[in-house]
Structures are given as C-alpha cells and as structure tokens.
Amino acid sequence: MKKILIVDDEPTITILMAEILAATGDYRVEATNDPLHALRRAQSETFDLIISDWQMPGLNGDTLFRRLQNSFRKNPSRSAGLPHLLLMSGLTSEEKIRPMLDFIGSRSFLKKPFDIETLTNTVDDLVFGEPRCLAEEITRELDRLEMQAC
Numbered sequence: 001m002k003k004i005l006i007v008d009d010e011p012t013i014t015i016l017m018a019e020i021l022a023a024t025g026d027y028r029v030e031a032t033n034d035p036l037h038a039l040r041r042a043q044s045e046t047f048d049l050i051i052s053d054w055q056m057p058g059l060n061g062d063t064l065f066r067r068l069q070n071s072f073r074k075n076p077s078r079s080a081g082l083p084h085l086l087l088m089s090g091l092t093s094e095e096k097i098r099p100m101l102d103f104i105g106s107r108s109f110l111k112k113p114f115d116i117e118t119l120t121n122t123v124d125d126l127v128f129g130e131p132r133c134l135a136e137e138i139t140r141e142l143d144r145l146e147m148q149a150c
Contacts, residue, residue, distance in 0.1 A: 006031040007038035008053040035059035047083045054089030084126040
C-alpha cells in the first residue's frame with residue numbers, strides 16, 4: 001500500500017482528500033493542517049507522495065518542498081527516497097509557478113477546485129505511473145459511508 005501525506009491549512013480540504021484517496025484502497029493517507037508538522041513527518045517517515053497547498057501560514061508549499069529536498073540531500077541513506085511532490089493552489093495558475101515547480105522537481109500541479117477524477121488520476125499517475133478511472137467507484141463508496149453514518 002502506498003503512503004501519502006497531505007498538507008493544507010484548510011481542514012475541509014485535507015479531510016475530503018484523505019477520504020477520497022483512502023477509499024481507493026491503494027493508499028494509506030496521513031493528513032495535517034500544519035506545514036511544520038508535515039515537514040517533521042516527512043523527515044521521519046517514508047511517503048510515496050506528498051501533496052501540499054501552495055500558500056499556508058508559517059510555511060508555504062514550495063518552501064516545504066525545498067526543505068525536504070535539502071533534508072534528503074544531507075542524509076545519504078534517504079537521498080534516493082525523495083517522494084513525489086504535488087503542489088495545489090486555488091490562487092494561481094500552473095503557468096505562473098511552472099519555473100518553481102521545475103526547480104523543486106514537482107511534476108504536477110492541481111488547480112483548486114478540482115474534481116475527484118482529476119485528483120485520483122493525478123495521484124495515480126505520480127505514484128503508479130498511470131491514471132486509473134476510479135471517480136465513480138470512489139463516489140459510490142463515499143455515498144455508502146455517508147449513508148452508514150446517518
């Protein structure tokens with residue numbers, strides 16, 4: 001099972017993304033609203049993918065990724081294990097931040113708001129090397145879980 005760390009200062013975003021990705025059955029997801037906590041977790045735990053918001057109080061997404069890169073470079077045993085990095089934002093476009101994405105090594109960008117299929121396809125492409133069409137299956141599972149909660 002692949003491990004994903006999600007960091008966004010908006011709790012609703014982290015909760016929804018974690019539920020959607022966990023519902024696929026392919027991911028173990030950890031989510032936090034504190035970018036400094038995310039940095040500590042990523043330095044002490046191995047993740048296959050880190051998804052981060054672009055703008056957050058205390059530490060923005062590109063700084064988080066740069067610190068992770070430096071941390072991994074300084075630790076020879078982890079230097080080859082830098083996880084895939086996915087940046088997301090509702091405030092800017094990919095074109096505006098593409099040079100920074102290239103610099104930190106992030107192959108993908110999610111523009112908020114995004115739909116379930118875009119999220120799962122992007123994550124699957126980064127982690128498995130190919131997108132899968134799971135949006136309908138995930139939507140059914142989330143609906144089923146919601147019905148059970150009522």
